[in-house]
Amino acid sequence: MSKTESGSVARRGVFPGMSFRQLLLAAFLLIAALLSGTSVHALFALERMATHSRETAEHAVRLTEDAQRLDERTVAMERSARQFLVLDDPAFRDRFQEARQQAEAALTALSTALPQMRSDAFKEWRSYSEAAAQVLQSDVSQRKAEQNVVADAFARLPALNAELAQESKHEVERRNNALSYDLEQQRKMLTFQVIGAIVLAVALAFWFGLWLSRPLARLEMAISRLGDNRFDQTIVVNGPADIRRLGQQLDWLRQRLADLEAEKSRFLRHVSHELKTPLAALCEGAALLDDEVAGKLSDSQREIARILRQNTSALQTQIEDLLRYNEVAFAAQRITRMPIDMRALLYKVIDDQRLQWSSRGIQVEVEGGARSAMLDPDKIAVALANLLTNAVRFSPQGGKIRFVLSGSPGRVRIDCVDEGPGVAATDTVRIFEPFYQGLHQPQGARNGNGIGLSIVREYVQAHNGNVQLMPRDGGAHFRIELPDEN
Numbered sequence: 001m002s003k004t005e006s007g008s009v010a011r012r013g014v015f016p017g018m019s020f021r022q023l024l025l026a027a028f029l030l031i032a033a034l035l036s037g038t039s040v041h042a043l044f045a046l047e048r049m050a051t052h053s054r055e056t057a058e059h060a061v062r063l064t065e066d067a068q069r070l071d072e073r074t075v076a077m078e079r080s081a082r083q084f085l086v087l088d089d090p091a092f093r094d095r096f097q098e099a100r101q102q103a104e105a106a107l108t109a110l111s112t113a114l115p116q117m118r119s120d121a122f123k124e125w126r127s128y129s130e131a132a133a134q135v136l137q138s139d140v141s142q143r144k145a146e147q148n149v150v151a152d153a154f155a156r157l158p159a160l161n162a163e164l165a166q167e168s169k170h171e172v173e174r175r176n177n178a179l180s181y182d183l184e185q186q187r188k189m190l191t192f193q194v195i196g197a198i199v200l201a202v203a204l205a206f207w208f209g210l211w212l213s214r215p216l217a218r219l220e221m222a223i224s225r226l227g228d229n230r231f232d233q234t235i236v237v238n239g240p241a242d243i244r245r246l247g248q249q250l251d252w253l254r255q256r257l258a259d260l261e262a263e264k265s266r267f268l269r270h271v272s273h274e275l276k277t278p279l280a281a282l283c284e285g286a287a288l289l290d291d292e293v294a295g296k297l298s299d300s301q302r303e304i305a306r307i308l309r310q311n312t313s314a315l316q317t318q319i320e321d322l323l324r325y326n327e328v329a330f331a332a333q334r335i336t337r338m339p340i341d342m343r344a345l346l347y348k349v350i351d352d353q354r355l356q357w358s359s360r361g362i363q364v365e366v367e368g369g370a371r372s373a374m375l376d377p378d379k380i381a382v383a384l385a386n387l388l389t390n391a392v393r394f395s396p397q398g399g400k401i402r403f404v405l406s407g408s409p410g411r412v413r414i415d416c417v418d419e420g421p422g423v424a425a426t427d428t429v430r431i432f433e434p435f436y437q438g439l440h441q442p443q444g445a446r447n448g449n450g451i452g453l454s455i456v457r458e459y460v461q462a463h464n465g466n467v468q469l470m471p472r473d474g475g476a477h478f479r480i481e482l483p484d485e486n
Contacts, residue, residue, distance in 0.1 A: 023240050027208035031201045038197035042190050049186055056179045060172040063113055066106045067165040073103035074161055078154040081132055085147055093136050100129055110164055116174075117167045125160045128153035215239030215247070222250050230461065231258035279319065283312045335462050337374045342412060344370075345377060346403050349384045353392065361398040364388070368405030373412045373484040379459040380482075383467075386452040387416045387478055394420030394476065407484070414480040415470075422476050428469055432457045456480075 076099035084092035104126075111122045132153040135146045215237050222235040231254050237247025286309035289297070297305060343366060350357075350364050357364055384403075391401045395418045404415040423431055434454035456478075460467045465482035 021242075023208075023212060027204070027212075031204050034197055034201055034204070038193055041193065045186055045190060049183055052182065053179060056175045059113065059175060062109070063168040063172055066109045066113070067161070067168045070103055070106040070110065070164065071158075071161045073099045073106065074154075074157050077103060077129070077132070078157075081136055081150055081154070084136055085143060085150065088140065096136060097133070100133060103129070107164075110168065114164070114167050114171055116171070117164065121160055121163060125157060125164075128156050128160075212239070215243040219243070219246065219250065222247070222254075226250070226254060226257060231255075231261060279312060279316055283309070283316060286312050335376045335379065337376055339372055340375055340377045340380070342371045342373055342405055342414070343368070345381055346384060346405070346414075349381055349388060350403075353385065353388055356389070357392045357395075357401070360392070360395070362392060362395050363400045364403070365400065366403045366405070371405050371407060371412060373482065375412075375463060375482060375484075376459075379462065383456040383459040383480070384414070386456050387480075390452050391416055391418035391420070391476070394418060396420065407481075410484050412482045412484050414482075416478045416480075417472070417475060419475045422472060422474060423469055431469055432467070453478075 077096055080092045080096035080099060083089070084096060107122060107125060111117070111119075132150045135143055135150050138146065218237045222237070225231075225233060225235075235247055235251040235254055237243055237250070286305060289305040290302070290309050346366050350366070388401070395401060399419040401419075402415075402417045404417070405413070406415070407413040432453050434451050457467050460480055460482065463482050465480060467478060467480045470477040470479050
């Protein structure tokens with residue numbers, strides 16, 4: 001695969017053909033499958049343990065029953081043998097044989113179920129049983145002579161039965177202990193599996209959420225840039241197919257808005273230039289009338305001439321401000337960074353306006369140590385000068401204006417605080433809009449053009465920084481934050 005193809009695959013994303021909803025559904029199904037698989041495995045494990053528990057219980061019951069049956073059949077064998085020896089009735093010998101067969105069956109079951117029982121115990125039991133049976137099958141004289149063999153056999157069998165019963169109890173205990181151990185191991189394993197599944201599901205949900213939220217964050221950032229009239233950066237959004245298409249549409253909208261903005265600027269420059277020539281003639285004519293060059297004027301005529309001169313001058317100022325703002329918006333796209341001393345730049349801006357603030361008895365102070373940054377000195381100087389002009393205009397006679405330099409690694413912060421009336425709550429949203437006049441205007445002062453703070457925003461945003469109005473009870477507090485791209 002070539003570099004171009006690999007780059008295009010990276011731009012398309014991990015699942016290029018899937019939409020946002022399909023990826024969201026796939027993420028949900030994957031997490032659901034993980035949790036469901038763990039649940040099913042837990043159910044099968046519990047079923048196996050339940051089966052094992054039932055088998056252990058049944059085995060314990062069979063062992064107990066076989067041990068009891070062996071003991072009961074041994075007693076029945078002894079009773080039948082003694083009755084046959086006394087009464088010589090074959091029916092009692094038949095009962096002995098029947099009880100012996102049942103005891104042999106129980107003994108065989110016990111020999112299979114008790115692997116740890118000594119093997120000679122079963123042989124001894126069978127040998128004693130066989131010796132008693134042979135005595136009962138012999139003739140009368142031999143039976144009378146060998147009655148002690150029968151008595152000795154049945155004297156030894158109860159001890160063997162008790163040993164087998166005790167071993168049965170031990171076997172049941174061993175199986176119960178093994179079952180308890182298996183249950184504990186299964187419990188630990190299921191606990192680890194459930195915890196692991198939950199952790200993995202949370203990790204997958206977090207990863208999918210983060211992965212799917214990134215293109216949405218890029219869309220939000222792109223829309224925010226469009227809202228701030230920043231059309232210079234191409235909008236590229238990676239991720240699902242529908243999100244990429246939306247990013248492409250936003251980039252088309254960016255280009256269209258940039259074209260419209262350029263056309264608007266060209267139109268305003270054209271109209272402004274076209275208006276300046278006749279307006280200059282009007283201003284000159286109004287000035288000649290007001291100076292009575294064409295003849296002496298009456299009081300009413302002089303008032304009319306004054307009104308004409310004042311309004312044509314105001315109109316000319318507004319046209320020049322409009323041209324200046326368009327020039328600022330165009331210049332903000334060309335940033336020339338160089339290392340500057342922010343404290344020295346602040347002192348220069350303050351000194352350039354010394355006549356304005358000193359004539360009103362205003363004190364201007366700079367706080368904070370020296371701080372250097374890679375910025376465009378001309379544009380930052382214009383932004384700081386507009387902040388100072390705005391603060392001087394709204395500060396009371398004998399007031400104080402403070403500039404505070406601070407920041408963090410990679411960031412430069414400049415705070416401008418004055419003691420004026422502050423910004424009205426209704427003006428905070430639109431205070432940086434061009435040509436917007438706030439509610440709190442200084443008494444007796446000429447209305448401003450409303451572009452000073454908008455120029456500050458244009459130049460600060462051109463440096464990828466931000467300017468904001470900070471909340472304050474008295475006076476206005478503006479804060480500029482700029483990235484230091486050293």
